[in-house]
Amino acid sequence: MHIALFGGTFDPVHYGHLRLAEEAREAAALARVLFVPAAVSPFRVGEPITPAQHRLQMLRLATADNPAFEVSELEIERGGVSYTIDTLTTLQQQYPDATLYLILGTDALQDFMSWRRVDAIAQACQLLVGVRPNYDLQATLAQLPDAIRQRVQPVAMTPLGIRARDIRERVRTGRSVRYLTPPNVIEYIQQHRLYQEP
Numbered sequence: 662m663h664i665a666l667f668g669g670t671f672d673p674v675h676y677g678h679l680r681l682a683e684e685a686r687e688a689a690a691l692a693r694v695l696f697v698p699a700a701v702s703p704f705r706v707g708e709p710i711t712p713a714q715h716r717l718q719m720l721r722l723a724t725a726d727n728p729a730f731e732v733s734e735l736e737i738e739r740g741g742v743s744y745t746i747d748t749l750t751t752l753q754q755q756y757p758d759a760t761l762y763l764i765l766g767t768d769a770l771q772d773f774m775s776w777r778r779v780d781a782i783a784q785a786c787q788l789l790v791g792v793r794p795n796y797d798l799q800a801t802l803a804q805l806p807d808a809i810r811q812r813v814q815p816v817a818m819t820p821l822g823i824r825a826r827d828i829r830e831r832v833r834t835g836r837s838v839r840y841l842t843p844p845n846v847i848e849y850i851q852q853h854r855l856y857q858e859p
């Protein structure tokens with residue numbers, strides 16, 4: 662069975678994430694994509710972040726209609742700074758017979774060499790990397806050591822220049838976020854008055 666871990670802040674989840682997950686699912690014949698929101702991203706320590714329960718709930722709403730998509734509380738329950746290698750280790754124990762993948766966008770691949778224990782990550786799973794507008798995948802690949810590059814499987818996804826920070830900014834300033842994220846996520850944001858503060 663092919664299973665992918667898709668980590669991120671998901672503050673909030675949007676169609677860029679969902680298309681990447683869906684196209685990765687097709688490309689690697691994934692039985693399951695696990696969306697795993699970080700408790701705290703190592704790159705955003707000290708930055709404001711929406712409480713985990715809201716980010717989880719928006720993910721549940723956004724993924725509910727896709728039988729291959731699942732939301733995991735692994736990193737939220739573990740708490741503290743969320744390191745992918747710790748999550749992968751848990752998944753290896755949970756799914757000893759599975760082939761594991763990690764889904765990420767080109768911007769995340771650019772930073773990949775600064776992640777904790779990259780060699781161990783690349784040993785544990787293949788990297789499914791979706792192209793993100795304004796990021797040069799070929800240049801990023803060229804900078805990686807061979808052992809890591811060999812583990813990368815590019816995913817030719819529909820380019821979507823959607824960013825969570827733009828959604829937050831639009832909500833805060835009262836502009837429309839329609840067609841950037843699913844309607845039930847927008848409803849949730851409005852109901853809970855999220856993203857009102859800068």
Ligand code: ATP
Pocket residue numbers: 668669670671672676677678681764765766767768769791792793794821822823824825826827
């Ligand atoms: P922010 O704007 O707050 O930085 P984000 O939109 O980049 O957030 P994250 O939760 O940080 O979202 O991203 C999680 C993962 O999804 C990362 O691997 C990132 O590269 C990928 N990703 C996010 N948005 C897109 C997109 N529009 N296209 C392709 N990949 C994306």
